Amino acid sequence: MAEEHLNALPVGAMLNEYKITRILGSGGFGITYLAIDIKLNMQVAIKEYLPNDLAVRRGDTVLPKSSSDASDFQWGLERFLDEAKTLARFNHPNIVQVLRFFSANSTGYMVMRYEDGLPLNKILKDNQLNEQELTQNILLPLLDGLKQVHAEGFLHRDIKPGNIYMRRSDETPVLIDFGAARNDLGRKSRSLTSIVTPGYAPFEQYHSDGNQGPWSDLYALGAVAYRIVTGKRPPEAPSRLKNDQMTTAVDAAQGRYGKQILAAIDHALAVDEEDRPQNVTEWQQEIQADHSPAPSEDNALDAAATSAAAPHKADTPPIKKPSRQVKIIPLLAFIALIVTGLLISQKLNL
Numbered sequence: 001m002a003e004e005h006l007n008a009l010p011v012g013a014m015l016n017e018y019k020i021t022r023i024l025g026s027g028g029f030g031i032t033y034l035a036i037d038i039k040l041n042m043q044v045a046i047k048e049y050l051p052n053d054l055a056v057r058r059g060d061t062v063l064p065k066s067s068s069d070a071s072d073f074q075w076g077l078e079r080f081l082d083e084a085k086t087l088a089r090f091n092h093p094n095i096v097q098v099l100r101f102f103s104a105n106s107t108g109y110m111v112m113r114y115e116d117g118l119p120l121n122k123i124l125k126d127n128q129l130n131e132q133e134l135t136q137n138i139l140l141p142l143l144d145g146l147k148q149v150h151a152e153g154f155l156h157r158d159i160k161p162g163n164i165y166m167r168r169s170d171e172t173p174v175l176i177d178f179g180a181a182r183n184d185l186g187r188k189s190r191s192l193t194s195i196v197t198p199g200y201a202p203f204e205q206y207h208s209d210g211n212q213g214p215w216s217d218l219y220a221l222g223a224v225a226y227r228i229v230t231g232k233r234p235p236e237a238p239s240r241l242k243n244d245q246m247t248t249a250v251d252a253a254q255g256r257y258g259k260q261i262l263a264a265i266d267h268a269l270a271v272d273e274e275d276r277p278q279n280v281t282e283w284q285q286e287i288q289a290d291h292s293p294a295p296s297e298d299n300a301l302d303a304a305a306t307s308a309a310a311p312h313k314a315d316t317p318p319i320k321k322p323s324r325q326v327k328i329i330p331l332l333a334f335i336a337l338i339v340t341g342l343l344i345s346q347k348l349n350l
Contacts, residue, residue: 005031007050007057015104018046018111028052028195030080034114044099045115049080049108062107077108083178084110086154094145096176115176117168120224121161129228131257135287138164138173139225143287145175146221147280150214154178157212159220160200161227199223199233204273206238215276218283222268222276229253229262240271261287 005023008031013020018035024045025032033046048062054069054076055062064073084101087110091097097113120138129138142164149156156163158179165174179195196205202219204210219237227233230252240246249257249265264286270276277283 007031007052009033009048009057009060013060015046015109016102018044020046043114045112047110047112049077051076055107060105062105080110081108084108086152087178089152090145090148092145092148093172094141094174095149096174096178112176115165115167115174117166117174119162120164120166120173123166124161124228128231131261134225134228134257135261137171138228139221139287140284142173142175142221143280143284146214146217150217150280155212155214156217156220157205158197158201159217159224160197161224164224198236199227201237202273203237203241203271211273213273214279215273218268218277218280219270219273222265225249225261225265226269229257229265234269237271244271260289 005026008023008026009015009020011020011022015035017037017039019038020033020035021043022034023031024034028051030050031048033048035044035046036042037044050057050062051073054073055064057063064070081101081103084098087096087098088101096115099111099113101108101110103109146156156175156178158177159175163175163177165176166172167174197220200220200223202210202212202216204212204216223234226249229249230247234240235246246269249262249269250259253262264283267286268276268283277286
């Protein structure tokens, strides 16, 4: 492992009370380690800020590659720690939980709860999910978590199958590896195309003044759903601008999934952000909307059986409404009483 991660801290290295046991992964923005909290005897994941384009490791210390990189390195470090601070406020079962963050070795570290499971991209290599698994086990739980994230004015900016972890214990999803700080650093220091994920990033993430918002994360999650139902990721968003040749989810997966969920996926994948659902609630309603098809023969039998088992309303005698004639009789009696009273009064006066 060490030969594949020349910039990584060695196994056994200590970061405060955390002892590194192995490397979980690495990318252009940093390295993620599996470690054990020696005080609590608990496994954690630790993400280290180490942008390959800007920094190198010398011993344990992370340093900018050159004096010209120092400003961008420091700028990115501040945003990395700001992101960790924001994520630490979230407490949702489908969003990675940040336990703490700190500075050491001239860089920053984010300590997260370790989730034992597999990334969705590995699961999809050997399995195709049905509609129930797609909606109930993946989309709706993640949308519920994203709603909390968006309510804080924060975006994920890098939703893709590799950043959706499926827990072994209960097969629930957790969204990991937020890309907000990475995206900000990319805007400042290098080409944006080097920090977007082809097929999953919406068009507005390809240029510096793109109008990003909740609809941007919905595009990416819609692309994940498209990958699940079609077996292919969508084409890169810029290639769809002039002549969109992407086969719609409705056309590609009809017969295997309901038209309702497929139409919702296509809506989230609109190239123009104004044509997409604008918030999580809107897309949740599309996914959950009741557009039930006409019942099949088996469904009709089930419906008939349910109807037969239900209590009959006819078993309870109907309440008869009083007729108009019945309502008039008391009124006539009242009038007769008044007339009789007037006649008696006149006789007494005489």
